[in-house]
Amino acid sequence: MDAESAIEPRPFATLVHISDVHVRLLARHDEFRHVFAHLRTLLQHVKATGTSDVLLVVTGDVFHTKVELTPESLLLAYDFFDMLGAEAPTLVIAGNHDALLCNPDREDNLSAVFARCRHPNVTFLRDSGIFPFRNLDIHVFSVLGTPDAWPTREQSSKTRCAVALFHGAVGRYQCSRQTMAFSTEASMSMKQRLMPYDMVLLGDIHQWQFLAPHMAYAGSLVAQNEGERDSAHGVLLWDVATRTAVFAPVWNDYAYVLCTVQSDDHVDLWDGTRMPTHDWIQKGRMPVYGRCSLVVRDRRVPADDLRVALRRRFPNMSVKILRDEATEIRPDDSIDSLTNTAMTDGSTRTVDAEAILHAYWSENVTQQIGYATWREEMLQHWKTVTESIHHREESARLWQIQHVQAANVFGYGELDWVWSQTGVFVLTGANSAGKSTLVDVLTLLLFGKCARWSHGVSIPSEVVRHGQSRATGRVVVQVGGHQLVITRTFVRHPSTLRVKMDVHVTVDGVNRTGRERRETDQFLQRFLGTMEDFTFLSCCMQVRQRGFCDMSQ
Numbered sequence: 001m002d003a004e005s006a007i008e009p010r011p012f013a014t015l016v017h018i019s020d021v022h023v024r025l026l027a028r029h030d031e032f033r034h035v036f037a038h039l040r041t042l043l044q045h046v047k048a049t050g051t052s053d054v055l056l057v058v059t060g061d062v063f064h065t066k067v068e069l070t071p072e073s074l075l076l077a078y079d080f081f082d083m084l085g086a087e088a089p090t091l092v093i094a095g096n097h098d099a100l101l102c103n104p105d106r107e108d109n110l111s112a113v114f115a116r117c118r119h120p121n122v123t124f125l126r127d128s129g130i131f132p133f134r135n136l137d138i139h140v141f142s143v144l145g146t147p148d149a150w151p152t153r154e155q156s157s158k159t160r161c162a163v164a165l166f167h168g169a170v171g172r173y174q175c176s177r178q179t180m181a182f183s184t185e186a187s188m189s190m191k192q193r194l195m196p197y198d199m200v201l202l203g204d205i206h207q208w209q210f211l212a213p214h215m216a217y218a219g220s221l222v223a224q225n226e227g228e229r230d231s232a233h234g235v236l237l238w239d240v241a242t243r244t245a246v247f248a249p250v251w252n253d254y255a256y257v258l259c260t261v262q263s264d265d266h267v268d269l270w271d272g273t274r275m276p277t278h279d280w281i282q283k284g285r286m287p288v289y290g291r292c293s294l295v296v297r298d299r300r301v302p303a304d305d306l307r308v309a310l311r312r313r314f315p316n317m318s319v320k321i322l323r324d325e326a327t328e329i330r331p332d333d334s335i336d337s338l339t340n341t342a343m344t345d346g347s348t349r350t351v352d353a354e355a356i357l358h359a360y361w362s363e364n365v366t367q368q369i370g371y372a373t374w375r376e377e378m379l380q381h382w383k384t385v386t387e388s389i390h391h392r393e394e395s396a397r398l399w400q401i402q403h404v405q406a407a408n409v410f411g412y413g414e415l416d417w418v419w420s421q422t423g424v425f426v427l428t429g430a431n432s433a434g435k436s437t438l439v440d441v442l443t444l445l446l447f448g449k450c451a452r453w454s455h456g457v458s459i460p461s462e463v464v465r466h467g468q469s470r471a472t473g474r475v476v477v478q479v480g481g482h483q484l485v486i487t488r489t490f491v492r493h494p495s496t497l498r499v500k501m502d503v504h505v506t507v508d509g510v511n512r513t514g515r516e517r518r519e520t521d522q523f524l525q526r527f528l529g530t531m532e533d534f535t536f537l538s539c540c541m542q543v544r545q546r547g548f549c550d551m552s553q
Contacts, residue, residue, distance in 0.1 A: 011135035013052030015163070015238035016043060016088070017245065019203035020220035021080070022064040022097065023073050028222075031254035031289075035222050036080055038251045039235070043087045046237065046248075054088045055133070059203030059218065060095025060143070060167035063109045067100045078117050085121035091133070092124045094144050095167040095203055096431045101143060108144060125165070130155055135240070139197065141166040143431070153196040161240060164194050167203040168431075171211040177230045184428050191215070198243050207231055214243045222252060229256035229293055232271035255287045260295040261306065277301075281309045291318045399479040399528060404445065406473035408465040409490070410437050445473040445488055447531035448503065448521060459499040464492040479527050482508050486524070 018039075023032060047054055062077060063069070084090040092110065099108035114124040125131060128142040128149040137156040141164065142149070156162040171191035172183035191211060194200045200215035206228055208219030218236045223229060234249040249271060257270040259280075267280050275284055286292065292310065296303045303321045310319050361371050406415040411434065419425075429435045440450035444463070464471045471490040476483065487504040503520055505512045514520040528534070 009134055010053045011240075012055040012133075013240050014046060014050055014054045015199070015201070015240065015245075016046060016054060016056045017059065017201045017216070017218040017236035017238060018056065018084075018221055019059040019167075019201075019218040020061040020095070020206055021058075021222065022061055022220065022224055023076050023080070024064050025068060025070045025073050028254070029072060029076055031252065032076055032222065033079070034254060035250060035252050036083055039221070040083055040087065042235070042248060042250060043084075047088065053134075055136070056084050056088050056090040057163075057165065057201055058084070058090065058092040059165055059201050060093050061097040061203060062092070062095070062113075063098050066097055067106050067109060069109060069112070074113065077113050081113070081117055081119055081122050085119035088121070089133075090119075090122040091131075091138060091165070092122065093140055093142065093165050093167060093203075094124075094126060096143055099144055101431050104144075132160075135161060137162045139164045141168075141194075143167050150193075161198045161243075164197040164200045166190070166194065166200070169204065170194060170200075170202055170215070173205050173211065173217065174207050174209055175205060176207050176227060186428070186430065199238055199240075199245075201236075201238070208234070208236065208247055210245075216245055221250065223256045226256050226291070226293065229258040229291075230270055253287045253289050255290045256293075257287060257290055258293050258295065260297060261301050261303075263298045264301055281306065281313075286310070286314055286317060288314050289316050290314075291320075293320050293322055295322045399477050399484075401442075401475065402478050402483075403476040404442065404474075406441055406445065406471070408468040408471040409441050409444065409473050410462060411465060412437070412441065413465070415441065441473065442475070443531055443534065445475040445486060446477075446528060446534070447524070448488065448501065448517075449531055459490070459501055461492055461497045461499055463490050463499050463501075468492075469494065477528070484527055 021032070023029075043054070043056070062080070063073065065073075081090070081092075092114075094108055094110050098110050100106045108126070110124055111126060114122075125138065125140045126142065126144060128140050128145045128151065130151050131138040131140065137160045139151045139153070139156070139162055141151070153162055153164075168190065169184065169187040171187055172181045173187070174181050194215060195212065198214060200212075202211075202215065202217045205217045206220035206224060208217055208231070210216045216236055218234075219231070220228060220233055221235070223233050232247070232249040233252065233255070234247060236245040237248050238245040259270065260268040261277060262268060264277055266274050267277050267284075268274050269280075269284075294303070294306060294310075296306070307319045307321055310317065361374055401419045403419065404415065404417040406412065409415070427435050427438060443450045469492050472488070474485065474487045476485050478484075485506045489502045490499050491502075492499045501517075503513065503517060505520055505524065512520075512523060514523060
């Protein structure tokens, strides 16, 4: 052994915390490569200014599409890890988007990548455990295993710096700067479990934030959609000596950004900085290929002029105006100007009903009738005309589920819920615990269909639990003082695997099943409304958010 190889490796003094990259199958790859190049520049700067070694840590969700991969996404991932490994030793853990957690028989994406991409400086920590790494003990809480395999702080010496890596919900967190903090019993319990560690590096939540001085989310490296436009994106730089971190933005010329024009004097930018409006228009840095949402809070500011000025400086940048002022009636307002503003200039505008009523009265009502008198007459007329409509639709809005029973529906065995009170019910659980499936069971029994399937196609065989040939369900609903009972039976043919559904409906014990299923569905719709009404107005499901989240991808 020569003298050079016998030298003890230097301790790590800085950890660069990277998370939630979300490489797409085909889309936005130019953007990812652009961000990776800026990240490399940042890493080289961190190494040049430090006196000790740097460790890179990626806390999950490298990919976006779980077990789907394309040649393009694989090549991009290879290049990403090659770049990281060339700069510094790198540790990687898996996130929920890197695997199909509901099916442990499927391989995760990262294992497939590292089976062929074996960079000597990049280590994939797939399983839970404790991994000594120079002066650090790395404690991995893997989403690919079970919680009983998770380590504890007591398993490492107090003289060693113990670093916990976890991808998931912890404590009370914000999904964006403009949303309220959220927590669950499970997330608060996880925070208590991680508090004893010297440093806790978290992934999964896309807004960078500190839950404690030594515990933080790095946020998403790349803004995923317009919901992440109100904050800068980048990495956290952890100082091992002080057990604290600072946020370091990574520039993205393709980013979603939010700029809020408070007045003629200043504008608040997405990264938390404030600039004079004139200086920002003339020399402010903006993503040249980005997507800018411009919120104008002061109506005296010429929004169209701002957009023209921005587009003149950045011709490849998309600019969308969002008006956000409290609108009052003006002498020159008309019904057309109040209701068509959003369609003519591409902006949105808050208009209250009083302004529209006043404008309508000015244009269409003889001035011999005062506005106050006319307004009261209109409200009374509206009440008289719509009273019967409200009475007929009362039950469709105020029905209450009382009891749900099911056997062998989807992946569940016996289910028995008693709903004893009204109000808001929150269904929470870990990833792949079956939350969406429980909602599917409910809508299937109520409406005969669910989010993964609707009328017009054959009922999927998965409605009946695997290994069973028959599934049943019963739901009791209180509607306007009447008891509505819906019973559904699903039978799967042993050879064709096609599923036949039968439905039986009673109201206060009287059979109201139609001669055809269409008649029964129409009867139920008069009581319950449609499934679309229920899922959009009464039931907030993750599946209903995917269309919005993926609009720009």
